Amino acid sequence: MTEKMQETATKTTNLLVAGVGGQGVITATHLLSQVALAEGYDVKQNDVVGMSQRGGSVVSHLRFGQEVASPLVSAGAADLLLSFEMLEALRYMHWLRPGGLLIYNLLRINPSTVAAGFAEYPGDVRERIEASWERTLPVDGNALAQQAGNPKTANVVLLGAVSVHLTFSEEAWLSVIEENVPPKTVEANHRAFALGRQAGKA
Amino acid sequence: MREILTGNEAIARGAWEAGVRLASAYPGTPSTEILENLALYEDVYSEWAPNEKVAFEVGLGAAFAGARTLVAMKHVGVNVAADPLMTAAYTGVEGGLVLISADEPGQHSSQNEQDNRHYARFAKIPLLEPSDSQEAKDLVRSALELSEEYDTPVMLRTTTRLSHSKSVVELGERPPECDNPLTSIPRNTPKYTMLPGYSRIRHPLVEERVARLRSRADELGFNRLELRSRGLGIVASGVLYQHVREAFPEASVLKLGLTYPVGARLAQELREYVDRLYVVEELDPFIEEQLRLLGIEIDGGEHVLPRVGEFDAGLIARRLSADGAPGADALLATAPPTPVEGLPQRPPALCPGCSHRGIFTVLSKLRVFVSGDIGCYTLGALPPFEAMHSCIAMGAGIGMAHGMAKVVQPGQKLREKVVAVIGDSTFFHSGLTPLLNVAWNRSDAVIILLDNRTTAMTGGQQHPGTGSTLMGHETPNVDLPGLVRALGIERVTEVDAYDLAEVESTLRKELETAGPGVIITKGPCVLEYKVSAAPMTVDLEACDACKRCLKAGCIALTYEEEGQSAYVRIDEAQCNGCGVCAQLCNFGAIVETARTEA
Numbered sequence: 126m127t128e129k130m131q132e133t134a135t136k137t138t139n140l141l142v143a144g145v146g147g148q149g150v151i152t153a154t155h156l157l158s159q160v161a162l163a164e165g166y167d168v169k170q171n172d173v174v175g176m177s178q179r180g181g182s183v184v185s186h187l188r189f190g191q192e193v194a195s196p197l198v199s200a201g202a203a204d205l206l207l208s209f210e211m212l213e214a215l216r217y218m219h220w221l222r223p224g225g226l227l228i229y230n231l232l233r234i235n236p237s238t239v240a241a242g243f244a245e246y247p248g249d250v251r252e253r254i255e256a257s258w259e260r261t262l263p264v265d266g267n268a269l270a271q272q273a274g275n276p277k278t279a280n281v282v283l284l285g286a287v288s289v290h291l292t293f294s295e296e297a298w299l300s301v302i303e304e305n306v307p308p309k310t311v312e313a314n315h316r317a318f319a320l321g322r323q324a325g326k327a
Numbered sequence: 328m329r330e331i332l333t334g335n336e337a338i339a340r341g342a343w344e345a346g347v348r349l350a351s352a353y354p355g356t357p358s359t360e361i362l363e364n365l366a367l368y369e370d371v372y373s374e375w376a377p378n379e380k381v382a383f384e385v386g387l388g389a390a391f392a393g394a395r396t397l398v399a400m401k402h403v404g405v406n407v408a409a410d411p412l413m414t415a416a417y418t419g420v421e422g423g424l425v426l427i428s429a430d431e432p433g434q435h436s437s438q439n440e441q442d443n444r445h446y447a448r449f450a451k452i453p454l455l456e457p458s459d460s461q462e463a464k465d466l467v468r469s470a471l472e473l474s475e476e477y478d479t480p481v482m483l484r485t486t487t488r489l490s491h492s493k494s495v496v497e498l499g500e501r502p503p504e505c506d507n508p509l510t511s512i513p514r515n516t517p518k519y520t521m522l523p524g525y526s527r528i529r530h531p532l533v534e535e536r537v538a539r540l541r542s543r544a545d546e547l548g549f550n551r552l553e554l555r556s557r558g559l560g561i562v563a564s565g566v567l568y569q570h571v572r573e574a575f576p577e578a579s580v581l582k583l584g585l586t587y588p589v590g591a592r593l594a595q596e597l598r599e600y601v602d603r604l605y606v607v608e609e610l611d612p613f614i615e616e617q618l619r620l621l622g623i624e625i626d627g628g629e630h631v632l633p634r635v636g637e638f639d640a641g642l643i644a645r646r647l648s649a650d651g652a653p654g655a656d657a658l659l660a661t662a663p664p665t666p667v668e669g670l671p672q673r674p675p676a677l678c679p680g681c682s683h684r685g686i687f688t689v690l691s692k693l694r695v696f697v698s699g700d701i702g703c704y705t706l707g708a709l710p711p712f713e714a715m716h717s718c719i720a721m722g723a724g725i726g727m728a729h730g731m732a733k734v735v736q737p738g739q740k741l742r743e744k745v746v747a748v749i750g751d752s753t754f755f756h757s758g759l760t761p762l763l764n765v766a767w768n769r770s771d772a773v774i775i776l777l778d779n780r781t782t783a784m785t786g787g788q789q790h791p792g793t794g795s796t797l798m799g800h801e802t803p804n805v806d807l808p809g810l811v812r813a814l815g816i817e818r819v820t821e822v823d824a825y826d827l828a829e830v831e832s833t834l835r836k837e838l839e840t841a842g843p844g845v846i847i848t849k850g851p852c853v854l855e856y857k858v859s860a861a862p863m864t865v866d867l868e869a870c871d872a873c874k875r876c877l878k879a880g881c882i883a884l885t886y887e888e889e890g891q892s893a894y895v896r897i898d899e900a901q902c903n904g905c906g907v908c909a910q911l912c913n914f915g916a917i918v919e920t921a922r923t924e925a
Binding site for chain 2: 146200
């Protein structure tokens with residue numbers, strides 16, 4: 126399971142990060158790109174921003190390698206999909222290339238359509254994910270964040286799980302986290318990252 | 328020093344490095360962050376203008392006075408600024424003027440996906456298109472230099488995927504001589520005063536300028552011919568160039584940085600070198616038509632690629648290889664797996680606590696025709712409200728409501744009466760003149776000004792009603808009811824946006840009264856002003872599971888069924904405590920958290 130998703134140093138690695146507006150998808154992807162940059166890669170990231178309302182489906186593209194051209198990951202070409210929410214994992218699953226790895230947070234957030242009673246959240250969402258993709262890694266990001274001592278560190282837990290499948294050094298991760306989170310939360314975030322790494326090796 | 332910047336951040340950096348003295352814009356996705364970032368440099372004067380026309384005119388004035396100037400707007404903003412733009416093309420400038428047009432193929436947050444490259448041809452001004460953040464930074468300087476050398480405004484066009492993509496940029500510095508003071512305004516009446524007699528003299532110069540630019544287009548350093556395989560040649564610009572490099576790594580490529588006017592020399596060279604020549608561009612065949620007019624034979628362009636939406640490398644690889652183009656990346660050329668079907672949509676929704684929620688709950692109940700406008704509140708068109716029935720352009724809602732009210736006699740039928748809704752920032756942008764028209768030409772349309780004290784949808788930018796400027800200076804705050812009265816509206820009522828009974832009774836009264844009336848609903852944006860109260864909770868004993876509260880369309884509420892029992896649950900983490908849902912409940916089942924704990 127810990128086979129790295131980066132096959133070679135020269136090939137461009139494609140990551141897609143999905144979630145719900147307000148969850149911090151773009152910030153998490155920004156941390157990823159900072160680590161890639163610190164490790165000497167060419168990096169391109171793309172987020173669709175501009176609608177500030179909460180609750181919409183959000184997706185962020187990240188590509189790194191020796192020289193990256195397009196900022197977009199094409200559908201069917203992602204090496205790794207990280208989803209902060211289960212329904213969004215299902216929604217963006219087709220972005221993965223054959224053999225790609227799906228890491229998803231065991232969290233359910235109702236879309237407004239479900240909250241208002243117009244649609245139903247699939248009750249068997251986790252089973253459907255597991256049945257329709259071969260390489261999956263569920264992580265209970267929110268529970269591990271609690272364990273780390275700060276419920277807001279769920280994103281860093283998930284990045285910890287992702288980090289196991291990339292070749293970046295742990296030092297680079299830890300220092301980028303330190304530079305980008307509020308000073309008071311550095312310890313909790315480092316604990317969250319370590320818990321995520323354990324979960325990522327499962 | 329190297330940094331990873333978005334296209335917009337790079338444009339701001341480029342403007343600072345190139346000695347821009349003044350920048351003006353109206354916020355609009357995907358252009359907003361350009362000015363937000365420029366405002367961080369104290370040596371550039373940056374401001375939000377009330378709309379794009381004003382922003383362009385402010386920029387043009389500064390350019391006439393000799394300053395290097397940047398104005399920025401989203402694609403539809405250029406429609407608003409088009410009037411001065413067309414004539415500024417005749418006058419030219421003293422200091423360089425670059426107009427950033429941020430287009431939105433795919434319209435992630437826009438009412439259309441018009442291709443603004445046509446504006447460059449329409450105005451006959453040069454058009455530059457960067458393909459990554461480094462080029463975005465560099466081309467701002469080039470645009471200003473070109474503007475000064477050719478005596479013309481220059482358009483620099485980005486798309487969402489350029490503006491919001493991050494890539495690595497080498498940073499430079501701002502030369503100190505950029506800030507030498509300007510002490511006078513150059514006077515040249517025949518050049519800058521467009522009376523017909525003077526303007527007729529300018530027009531031939533515009534035509535001559537385009538011809539000169541076209542003849543030198545391939546010598547200016549913006550266009551690059553990359554010769555690789557002879558099997559396939561592709562012409563592309565902007566972010567499409569990057570997609571093309573991924574989709575067909577071995578193809579020969581003519582990368583255009585200057586897309587109006589397009590030159591003939593490099594295109595002809597590529598044509599002679601390759602067997603098959605394609606033009607890859609989103610939206611309209613803008614480059615392709617220019618090349619065809621220059622006599623370049625194109626094997627595939629607009630007939631092979633979609634004319635709508637945005638592209639990625641996969642789409643280009645599949646479409647061109649299906650047409651017989653050789654050498655596509657194998658993975659990208661494979662049809663991607665199909666998405667999982669039947670999943671519930673996750674559209675954006677009004678935030679918990681949003682001050683628009685109560686208004687749209689009432690509008691939905693009264694079932695009046697709502698002539699809408701551009702802002703977060705356009706989401707009022709979606710379920711459960713379905714309380715917006717038209718939305719066209721910034722400020723259009725009031726004028727349209729007036730037109731409707733002039734031709735329909737609703738009698739007593741509430742359903743056929745017309746209400747216009749418009750946010751405060753949109754009202755300042757272009758709602759004043761149509762409201763003046765309502766007051767002047769008298770119609771029965773009811774106008775609701777949703778006053779949340781910010782430009783909310785683009786992330787909370789200052790406007791004339793916020794009491795502050797982009798650069799953080801305090802400034803007088805427009806008296807909104809006083810302004811409305813000054814336009815000639817006699818009945819102006821201010822209501823608390825969260826008081827449903829007050830909103831409904833005021834609206835009913837206005838709908839029954841002849842002549843124009845304006846209701847101002849007051850409630851600051853909860854995101855921008857960080858407004859929140861203790862979360863509400865549902866008293867499960869009292870809840871009848873009637874779902875009436877769900878009409879508030881709030882993502883903090885969920886309808887739950889467990890065996891025989893059904894109820895509504897409130898997610899405390901999301902609830903903002905605004906109390907709109909509690910006012911909808913007939914059973915008093917939604918209560919403040921503190922009360923149940925007591």
